[in-house]
Amino acid sequence: MNWFRKQLQTQRTRFILLVTLVAVMLAMPAFASEYILYMLTSILFITLFSLGTNLLLGYTGLLSFGQAAFYGVGAFAAARILLAYPSMPLAILGGMAASALAALIIGLIVVRHTAIYFTMLTLAFGMLFYEGVQKAELILSYITGVKVPEATVFGGGWGLLDIPRGTIFNLPMDSMVNYYYFTFIIAGIAIFLFYRLVHSPLGLSFQAIRDSESRVAFAGISVRKHRLICFVIAGVFAGLAGAIRTGLLGNVDPLVFHWSTSATPIVSTLLGGMYTFAGPIVGSAIYYIIRDFVFRYTFVWQMAVGLVIVALVLGLSGGIVGSFEQKLLPKFRARFAPDKNQKAGKTVY
């Protein structure tokens, strides 16, 4: 509780905003339609996906274009578990464990590289998963020597369909309200843990690696090991997002592995601001709404997303949250909730 008190004292504005947001989110099912709940659940899992990706991009300085691999592994693992034994917590844990394992294996190869190489390799490995899952039965047949019938393990090009949401300790998840609350709690815990992580010594060492790799190495910290830890944590967040997605949609197809899926958290993060904690969260919500809107009116949604990216990079480089913190937040604070220890121009992560 001490920690909470300290936060309340030092970051009052943020706390007020946060409490309001949580209250609104909790009250949502009382007045919102099922579609709105569906949308919010989607935004929540995209948020988890984006936070994980931003741990690599914003905090450690590694741009991964292959996060869809772990997102997909989480989604497919959860789907297989739910089809075998309809328990949502088991599916979530299984999805996270599977993606952690996948991230560890791929991570051991890719963290040896940085910058451009890292991006290219993650992109290529992501696509390996995309190709591999469609041909999984053929590959298994060759490895084991036993003929595995087509589309039985991962459903080939169609993926897996009719996945039940299962139950949580006998509480059925079929209703949208229940699943929304479940996702909200899981996401809340995950976001809280993420916040603690990036403010912990481990999280600070990630940021130190981003700022100066050689200084970190001189300080006696193993850069490669920390990158691997970061990569695995990012993978677990992606896997958690994928598992929640499976429960929400009830189907999972190989497109979850496609590199365009990897682009979602990157664009969201960029939209919100990659050097801020809340950036990926706000960005995910805005990205989802923009995409939802664009899909309705035009088939050239890629162009819309592309234009948003170009405009953000060339124009609003700090993202929405970044710009808000630099320009609007100081005014907001001065007017409504003057913080005790506020210093002008101090960046708070």
Next chain:
Amino acid sequence: MADLAYQALIGLTQGMIYWLIAAGLTIAFGVLGILNFAHGSLYMFGSYLALTFYQYLGMNFGLAVFLAVASVGGIGFLLERFALRPIYARSLEIQLILLFGVMLIFADTALLGWGTNLSFPPVPPLLAGTTEILGRRFPIYYIFLIGAGVAVFFVIRGILEKTWWGRTMRAASSDREMASAIGINIRTLFATSFVFASAIAAFGGALSMPWRISQPSLGTDVIIPAFVVVAVGSLGSLVGALVAAILIGVVTALGTFYVPIMEVIAMYLIMTIVLIIRPQGLFGRAR
């Protein structure tokens, strides 16, 4: 045995296409220090424009290729001037994300411009037909592609080693600040090199127009193999890109001969193995 050799020739043709894409990527990276995510889109534009000039406007094949290359050179010029120049000082991640956005815009531009109709790729009459190699019929156009790939390698080599412009490119790629200090206009050089790299991509695209169907997703489809090629051959090494492209093309073709699933995963397997043994790539210096 003849079957294998024949299969290897097919793989070599595919490898040459990989090389034509990877060549421009390598030059743009070497000089500008930018990994061009939109490079595959320039290749796609080359392919589409050649198709338009040749089939729809009824031009001579050579002229169609030339015009396609020149137009994409123009696109490259605009891209460098308005998108890349403002972000040279920004971090690598930001540059990659911006070019990714450009790639998305280009993909949908092609979709709007040429639609989703897939037309059967026309082969110019002079290069149509087949010839007998190893007791089998082999398309003449494939031989032309292999020849063109090799020619492009020697032309680039010649430019980089024998011309003043090529030497300034090499100077800028080994030490940008020093090159600038001895009076090389870096801004102009960046623009011309990027146009050159775009033109090579367009040349590859134009030549592969009769070989594969032009479609809006081409730009995004070819960029991943191109990344794999430059990662295997070491980023920034032209010889590396050529060798890696041929290696990947041939091994994929031979692998597919024995195990059909190799067609999609051989490339990634080669990349994984090479990068575990030599993280810097086949032709890179140890870091």
